Structure formats: C-alpha cells, structure tokens
Amino acid sequence: MFNPSRNIIIAVFMVGTFAIGMTEYVVTGLLTQFAADLDVAIATTGLLLSVYAISVTIFGPIVRLATLKFSPKLLLIILVSIFLISNIVAATAPNFEVLLFSRLLSASMHAPFFGLTMSLAMAISPPHKKTASIAAVNGGLTIAIMLGVPFGSFVGAALDWRLVFWIIAVLGLTTLIGIILTTPNYRPKDIPKISKELSVIKNKNVLMTIFVIVFGFSGVFTAYTFMEPMLRQITGFGTAGITISMFLFGLGAVAGNFTAGTVQPSLLTSRIIMTMGALGIVLFIFTFMLQMPVLAYAASLLFGMGTFGTTPILNSKIIFAAKEAPALSGTLAASVFNLANSIGATLGSALLNMDFSYTHITFVAAAMIFFGMFSMIIAGRVEDKSLFEMN
Structure with missing residues (x-):
C-alpha cells in the first residue's frame, strides 16, 4: 500500500497552488492578446482580473460553508475538477463572455482549495512545523509569480494565449491525480x-x-x-x-x-x-x-x-x-x-x-x-x- 510522506502530500498541494496562482496572475500579461483575438477593448479585458478577485472573496466562504459535510479529500477532488474544467473552457472560449465565465468557475474553487490545503497541511504537521506547512502551500503561488507567470506571458505572446490555459489544465490534471493518490482520508474529530x-x-x-x-x-x-x-x-x-x-x-x-x-x-x-x-x-x-x-x-x-x-x-x-x-x-x-x-x-x-x-x-x-x-x-x-x- 502506498503511504505518501508529509512532504509528498504538501508537494502535491504546491503543484495545485502553483497552477491556481498562474491562472490568477498570468492574465495580466495576456490582456492585449485577449482584446485582439476576442474583439473587445483592453479596458474590458480588465474585468478578467477584477471579477476574479471579487468572485474569490464572495464565493469562497459560501462554497466552503455549503460543503462542510464533505470529506476533505472528496472536496479537494471536486474543487480541482472544477479548476480543470474551467481552464479547458478558457482554452476553447469562442468569445469574451465564455472566457469571463471560465474565470468565475476557477474563482469559485480558489479560496476553498487554499483554505483546505492549508488546514490539511497543518493537520499532518508537528506543532513546530505548522507555520512552515502554511508557507509551503502558499509557496506554489509565489513560484508561479516568479516562473509560471513570465513563462505563460511569453507563451501567450509568442504562440497562442489558449495554449497557456491548456498548460494550466495539464497542471490541474496532475494535481487531481496527485490528490487521488496521496491525500489521506483525513476527517476532523467533530463534523x-x-x-x-x-x-x-x-x-x-x-x-x-x-x-x-x-x-x-x-x-x-x-x-x-x-x-x-x-x-x-x-x-x-x-x-x-x-x-x-x-x-x-x-x-x-x-x-x-x-x-x-x-x-x-x-x-x-x-x-x-x-x-x-x-x-x-x-x-x-x-x-x-x-x-x-x-x-x-x-x-x-x-x-x-x-x-x-x-x-x-x-x-x-x-x-x-x-x-x-x-x-x-x-x-x-x-x-x-x-x-x-x-x-x-x-x-x-x-x-x-x-x-x-x-x-x-x-x-x-x-x-x-x-x-x-x-x-x-x-x-x-x-x-x-x-x-x-x-x-
């Protein structure tokens, strides 16, 4: 039986936060490409950023409260599946409205995923490593800012912005497989x-x-x-x-x-x-x-x-x-x-x-x-x- 270590589990979570971080921030470097390909003003494409941030704020607590009785592993699988679908929708979006809808989809899982992975990382860590486990989960986001966003912006400008979302979808699929294989069926003592x-x-x-x-x-x-x-x-x-x-x-x-x-x-x-x-x-x-x-x-x-x-x-x-x-x-x-x-x-x-x-x-x-x-x-x-x- 495969018994993944704490580090492997947290590494899987980091791949997920890397992918989400790339999705959130790479849009900044692709606004010109969106405007040209989807025939909208650059000012309009800015909605892809503001709507995402506001939606994370609103949907995060609502989604988490609505799924309190779900086991953490099952909920993570559902959240990453939504993320995977949202990026496929973005990659195939025929117009700006569909692309904006894909941002709403990915925003709905953003905060619950970060919250759940941080909580699980703390739960499997000894007391003196609890803060480090939170930083590790967030580390995927910072690495995305350092490497993923510049890479995605380059790919979008040099090749095709849709390819960026296909790459993120692959990262989402990798995260999904990793969660299925490594995340323990941890349940809190009290529902x-x-x-x-x-x-x-x-x-x-x-x-x-x-x-x-x-x-x-x-x-x-x-x-x-x-x-x-x-x-x-x-x-x-x-x-x-x-x-x-x-x-x-x-x-x-x-x-x-x-x-x-x-x-x-x-x-x-x-x-x-x-x-x-x-x-x-x-x-x-x-x-x-x-x-x-x-x-x-x-x-x-x-x-x-x-x-x-x-x-x-x-x-x-x-x-x-x-x-x-x-x-x-x-x-x-x-x-x-x-x-x-x-x-x-x-x-x-x-x-x-x-x-x-x-x-x-x-x-x-x-x-x-x-x-x-x-x-x-x-x-x-x-x-x-x-x-x-x-x-």
Whole structure:
C-alpha cells in the first residue's frame, strides 16, 4: 500500500497552488492578446482580473460553508475538477463572455482549495512545523509569480494565449491525480457545523487580523497594480528590464514566503510588525529607487520579499486564532486577501484617475502599510496569546 510522506502530500498541494496562482496572475500579461483575438477593448479585458478577485472573496466562504459535510479529500477532488474544467473552457472560449465565465468557475474553487490545503497541511504537521506547512502551500503561488507567470506571458505572446490555459489544465490534471493518490482520508474529530463555523465573525483575534489585511496590507496592491508602468516610465525599462524586474519580484516572494515559514506561532505578531514596517519603508522610497536601473532591480526584489514575507504570517494568524472554525478559517483568509487585492487595486486606479503621480500613489500605499503595522501593534496588546502557543 502506498503511504505518501508529509512532504509528498504538501508537494502535491504546491503543484495545485502553483497552477491556481498562474491562472490568477498570468492574465495580466495576456490582456492585449485577449482584446485582439476576442474583439473587445483592453479596458474590458480588465474585468478578467477584477471579477476574479471579487468572485474569490464572495464565493469562497459560501462554497466552503455549503460543503462542510464533505470529506476533505472528496472536496479537494471536486474543487480541482472544477479548476480543470474551467481552464479547458478558457482554452476553447469562442468569445469574451465564455472566457469571463471560465474565470468565475476557477474563482469559485480558489479560496476553498487554499483554505483546505492549508488546514490539511497543518493537520499532518508537528506543532513546530505548522507555520512552515502554511508557507509551503502558499509557496506554489509565489513560484508561479516568479516562473509560471513570465513563462505563460511569453507563451501567450509568442504562440497562442489558449495554449497557456491548456498548460494550466495539464497542471490541474496532475494535481487531481496527485490528490487521488496521496491525500489521506483525513476527517476532523467533530463534523463542522455552520453555526459554530460562523461564530468566527465574533472572534476579536480574527477580526483584528482581517482589519489589518483589508485596511493596511491592501496598500501592497495599490502599488503593485502599477509596477509595470512605473518601471517603464520612471526607470525607462523595455520588455527585458521589466521581465527581469518581475522575475526578481517573484524571487523575492519565494524567499520571503519560505523565510516566513520558519516563524514560530508565538512570534507571529512581532514578525508581522517587523515585516510590515520594512515593507512600508520599501514602498515609501520605491519610486526614488526606480530612478536607477540597479536600484530598480533591488526594489523589485525587496517589494516581493516584503509582500510575501508577510502574507503567510497573516494567514497563520487567522488560522491559529479561529479555533472554533477549523473548516472555514483558511478559506476566510484566502478570501480576505482577495478582498484586499480588489480594494488596493481600485484605490490605486482611482488615485491615478485623480492625477496622482506614481510617487504619491506609493506614498499612499506606504501609509496604508504603516497603518496596518500600528494596528497590529495595538492588536498584539489585547489578543489572546494562548491561541498562538504550540500544541
């Protein structure tokens, strides 16, 4: 009988989060191809990004609550099957409306998949590796940003954007087979109940972290949304320089993510304060660093490192604090980050339309990060520290 190790199971989960991350972010580099092939305006193709993020926020908790009685393995199989179908639909889409529908399909499984895999990874890990297991699952997403998205953008531009979705579908099929073969038939001791899971909305420790993400960490997306035009207009980079910068952002994301995985539960709050402070400084001086190519590369690396050095720790804060909602907590965390994504990107666009310069936009982004940092300092003084002890 095949008895997969913890590392093999988590590796399968990482393939899945890599594929989902590629699906979410590769669209950014394919908007021109979508517009030309499907005969729509580039502004319209932007819906593929905004609708996805909003749909993840809305559908994530709903789907998870509706499937509480499903065994984790069965639910993962269903979710990945939806993902596989959504990418086949995208690859064969005859028009923009069908392509947008495929994004709704994949968005519906995004947060439940991340939430479930993070929870399962924690369940099969010893206490001192629980934070690392969350970072490992999220590692697939950061590797997608570093490698998958640039590769997909290149394939879409050089060959055909539909081929990108076929490649992602193959990754989805690989994940599906891996889950069937390796994921244990793990069941929680108590079958989750909707009323108990929903009580998480009264948990002050969870709400404080959500507040930090939505009103503080969202500043990341206010700046990140315009990273490409900033590199083009301020630094003077062409395609090669921008590609290298985005790769370095992804490299920093991978490094930051796995470094965050070494943080023990009792140190989560202090590490968030530290990383958000550093990230705020990077964003405050970001456009000044972009004025020199070498410093622009360094800024891209540090931006990625700070962003994804914070993300898994904030995820861990929610999951550890939501003891009463083991099924919903991970999904809630993933949904909240997509809400922050939408808020940050929308704010950035609004500021740009109000004739704010890129420098002023990064100042606003930095101020939001610092606000999140100070909010976490206050939260750290009133939170229940027993929730973050290893057990």
